[in-house]
Amino acid sequence: MGTTYGQFCPVAKAMELLDERWTMLLVRELVLGSEHFNDLRRGLPRMSPSLLSKRLHQLVRAGVVDKVVDGKDVRYVLTPAGQELRPVVEAVGTWGARWIGELGDVDLDPKLLLWDMHRNVDHAAVPRGRTVVHFRFPELRGPAGRWWLVIMPPEEVDVCDTDPGHDVDVVVTSSLRDLTDVWRGARSWADALRAERVSFDGPATVRRDVPRWFPPSGFALVEHADGLVAL
Template sequence: MSNISYRQFCPVAMAAEVLCKRWTLLLVRELMLGSCHFNDLRRGVPRMSSALLAQRLKELEAAGIVARTAPACATDPHEYHLTPAGQELRPIVEAVGVWGQRWVTTEATLRHLDANLLMWDIRRNVRPEPAPAARTTIEFIFGDRAPPERNYWLLVERGHEADLCTVDPGYDVDLYVSTDLRTLTELWLGYSDWPRALHSGALRLTGPPERAAQLRAWLPGSAFAAVAKQAA
């Protein structure tokens, strides 16, 4: 628990002392979404330093929200999982996300574009159904970004989790997605739609039509994309 206290016995104040420190709720979000290794957690909070991430994990562990488990093999990393107390935060974090999608303005959201975070979220939410029989490689090209945020490769294969590469994996590319970071972020957040982006030329899909159709089905948008905006 933080050394800084509200000095109130109110349960809201007591919970806020644990949960309202910078990055803490985002770290809980990452654990909710299935990240359990230190490096995977970092990919979900790329602007958080390793030292602060380690500190927040220790604080959450001390608060009984996170449990750290030792690896079966000494060379494997520790794993972090939400305890029952941590799992009880799920509807709270989801409600905060719904509120943010509904009431934070579009422009305020889009001032914080982040290619690495966007592609990591796409990777863990891609729904390849039906799964391709052979590995499918999709290259995303952000024409408005400089390396290393210009090119990403999404690998989808039956029986495996989707993988995201920031270095060319050397496989033949089945579909190229050429766009700018704002356009793909708007699509992912539900602020725009595929027909509009394709018609305007802000998004181009190069490859077999069946692959392009698959991609549109595989990327349903963020967990909050269906929440209607109330703020402009």
């Protein structure tokens, strides 16, 4: 651990571990079910691999995470101590969703958005068999503006930044900010469609069902406060 506050208070002692840069976001990814190094990297795309390795080592040493090795398969799993951080992560996220205002441009990331969407698909609402959703962000140049989710039974979803080569069932076109606003609960699918902030291109039956595939979840359900905290 880095900072030592020199206080016996349990809050101070906990923060000596948890307020290291990226640590709580790494715990968030572990709470959300990511266990492999590459999956953790995809949820934290701006964190360097070396720093991720360092933070994982610190959490293992602190007894928050277990490193489970099975041949070449290496997983990072929360211990009972780590699982007790779930309500902490949820409380911080709820506070942020309720009180923090609009996102800046630097906060928008198509890779992170699609990664979050991929793990919140309602598989019961998606048609049987393989379903391919192509996302287009016209304002982003090159590969950053084109993404695919390949949804397969029973509960597998792949995030692709290159064309997976399958027939596309529906194309979702939006600005990155507008789709992020829908996903974080600042705007509903219905409102975004009416305002032509989001469009679906595909068979009518598919277009109708797309919002059911990606229902609001987690922090998107938090009611926003009127007086927001300025950062």
